[in-house]
Amino acid sequence: MMVEKTPILDTFTYVSLILGIVVVGFPILYAIIAATLSIEEVSRVPMSMIPGDQLFNNVSEAWNRGNLGTQLFNSFIMASGITIGKIVVSLFGAFSIVYFDYRLRTVAFAAVFCTLMLPVEVRILPTYEMAANIFGPLQSVWNALGLDGIVSWFAGHDIEVSLEFSLLDSYAGLILPLTASATCTFLFRQFFLTIPEELCEAAKMDGASPMTFFWKILFPLSKTNIAALVVIEFVYGWNQYLWPLLITTNPKMTTAVIGLHHLLPSPEDPPDWHIAMAGALIVMLPPVLVVLFMQRWFVKGLVEREK
């Protein structure tokens, strides 16, 4: 342990850290204070920095006005769906890529790997069309093969086959397209590669089937990584914006982060910033709690992803 006396630098360090924490925390602190005030207090310039006693009223007003109950429920379903979907799909995918040898292994890995880093934002319109009719590709193949003609010939009259199944305004539509991500698969692959060969050897010698090996050995070993990904993907899912904005038109199906901007006062309205801030606090609370309480795994997971 190095001992070095640098009193000026130490003072500077503490002062900057405290300042940094205050600056980073200020927007939230300000929002919390605003959420406890009445409309007269919040629209006074400058707003008082002493908390009021209206927190409960403002929270319940924001809850009712923004229909937050339904929307928080939707957010919760979406975030958990994305989290579970991504983790399950990628655990099996990585297991297949690392622990088996088959002809299309490299092709499969390359196909998945190419999707790394390509967010939904760059392919919004076609993905939206895809979700509007999940059978679109099958329909195109059907049309391209001229199968309508064949079916009509068999049936003896004109038949137009149209395959349609829309994911718009549904939980499946909110969740499925966002589970197409290679990051988790990549992370599990990296992790599986570090697991000693002997474990698999031993399992095989004992006559364990691949799935027994997966459930009895691989899965328990992956628990820390899974915990980290739960935090990261839950926050990711909860905070999605563009996709739920596109795919939901029914206010009952929208998510809390999207619904929040209905609470923003427009220039014609009374300046209900206390309600808007109360709403913002409610909506940000679940992911903030997840990050704070699972900080250790979350940091581990974030940093692991770099490798």
Place this chain on the structure above:
Amino acid sequence: MIRKRSYFKTRSLPYLLILPQILITLTFFYWPAVQGVITSFQISDPFGFRTKFVWFDNFIALFNDPLYLKSILTTLMFSGSVAIVSISFGLFLASMANRVLKLTTLTRTLLIWPYAIAPAISGILWLFLLHPSYGVVAIGLENWFGLDWNPLLKSSNAMLMIVMASAWKNISYNFVFFLAGLQAIPKSLIEAAAIDGASPFRRFWTITFPLLSPTFFFVTVMTIIFSFFESFGVIHAVTQGGPGGSTNILVYKVYQDGFIGLNLGSSAAQSVVLMFMIILITVLQFKYVERKVQYTG
């Protein structure tokens, strides 16, 4: 490709295991990507009744469109500013936190939570802070600096507002990475330099910073990707690309032209341009990462 020396020889099981991932990737990634590329070579009327193949016309039109060029410039300015603010703050706070080892976890807890806040909510918080009539920071700017502050009407102010909202949210992410990077640097190196009489500042610039450069590069790439795409929420919730298109960054323009303007060909062409940009960034990143591996041998 890397593989385990011992593996299972089951025939159909591996296909079954990878099937969900392949299905989802094909349906929601490859098919839409191909459709997007095809659409970018077509023009169609807003209702999609007729389409015409026009080769590169959409792209030529795009790069001759002053609004698009302005949007590129806006995006570069925006992501550049977000990167500078959030990286310098993140690095500064991380190197400070790394000096107080006993309090590192506490500091991290107090700095980490903006990461969990959605970009749109961050936008709303800053809209309130910088609101011309009610925002405390706005009042401060007016009273102390004599600025005529109005981000709802003035382009430069609006830009500053979305930069603040996006950078603030991103500081904690960068902080976590820099802190982890700093803690991975062997203490013996720093101590050796200290024994040789190098001051803390000299040690930072000649030892810590060069060793931190892979993290620095990674964080820069992630910040740029964040400000290119995830900042959509900030823009949509706060400025809607305004005032006068001054905050209309590329990803917002794709949405606006495609979903609101229903100019499908142009929107698809813009998506393809974005796709190329991100592929370029990814390739660059992997090149760099490979080089890093060679360095460390």
